[in-house]
Amino acid sequence: MHDAQRRALLDIALTMAGRGWFVFPIMPGRKWPPAWHREERCPGRGPCGAGHVVPETLATTDPEVIERVWSREPYNVAVYPGKSGLHVIDCDVRKPAEPAGPDGWDELQALAARRGGPLPEAWTTTTPTGGRQLWYATPPGCRLPCTVKHIAPHVDTRGWGGYALAPGSVRQDGAYELFDDTDPPELPGWLVQASLKTLSTAASGRKKKPVAAPTAYVARAVQGEAERVRAAPSGQRNRALSTAAYALGQLVGAELLDVAHARAELQAAVTAWNTPESMTKDFGVIDTSLRAGSRNPRRVTGKAA
Numbered sequence: 001m002h003d004a005q006r007r008a009l010l011d012i013a014l015t016m017a018g019r020g021w022f023v024f025p026i027m028p029g030r031k032w033p034p035a036w037h038r039e040e041r042c043p044g045r046g047p048c049g050a051g052h053v054v055p056e057t058l059a060t061t062d063p064e065v066i067e068r069v070w071s072r073e074p075y076n077v078a079v080y081p082g083k084s085g086l087h088v089i090d091c092d093v094r095k096p097a098e099p100a101g102p103d104g105w106d107e108l109q110a111l112a113a114r115r116g117g118p119l120p121e122a123w124t125t126t127t128p129t130g131g132r133q134l135w136y137a138t139p140p141g142c143r144l145p146c147t148v149k150h151i152a153p154h155v156d157t158r159g160w161g162g163y164a165l166a167p168g169s170v171r172q173d174g175a176y177e178l179f180d181d182t183d184p185p186e187l188p189g190w191l192v193q194a195s196l197k198t199l200s201t202a203a204s205g206r207k208k209k210p211v212a213a214p215t216a217y218v219a220r221a222v223q224g225e226a227e228r229v230r231a232a233p234s235g236q237r238n239r240a241l242s243t244a245a246y247a248l249g250q251l252v253g254a255e256l257l258d259v260a261h262a263r264a265e266l267q268a269a270v271t272a273w274n275t276p277e278s279m280t281k282d283f284g285v286i287d288t289s290l291r292a293g294s295r296n297p298r299r300v301t302g303k304a305a
């Protein structure tokens, strides 16, 4: 039994690595801790010869290393999303002691509806307690942290510094299972923005009533502007970004577009060409130009509105 389980978990680790996802062993039958010493017990040898290294650094896609590690114990399989180009949205269920109400999955769907979505079908796993974890690909150049109950109640995110257990990992109370085998789609812009802890709170100018889901016309305008930003050659990026943000700001001013949605799409677009440092500057350009545009609302007639 022990050996069959060990082989099954080895297969899972190899499968994850085969997708280009970085894995590390977790103590058998548990979700914590990783099978590695803590910093205060660092022997200063081996991989830690030049200073303590953490499991995220050691997480690997190398099949030889994986074979060797999982030949010893039926370790559960952690995938490190940040390193693997993934971002995992972790929707919890309410604990039995909590009062009845929406669980994380309901909260996430409600948030998607408020932000104008979309919430694309993702590679999805279920947890032993009935939670669900949605695995998305991060946009290129985008470095997302972990968050706890930041984007919505009962919803955590796993990016750099965190891990998620691969389906097939087992705990005493059950197993993590694959629920939807869709290839991870790119994390939508509004979820990128929601997952950024410090850059997502810039004020949007005067307080307006929230705008419902955008019309098809407005949705196309948003996609078009975001596309122009993504495609801008390096010497013209600043100008392309302020032009696009101004144009979308005009739709915000006309109350046809939610400012959070516009900002999220533009922020996602600039992450395609940016480093985390320059992102701060570009996010400033986005907010300034959105505000400027919203003071000059676009007049839209007929079906568009």
Ligand SMILES: [Zn+2]
Residues within 6 Å of the ligand: 037, 038, 039, 041, 042, 043, 044, 048, 051, 052, 053
């Ligand atoms: Zn160490």
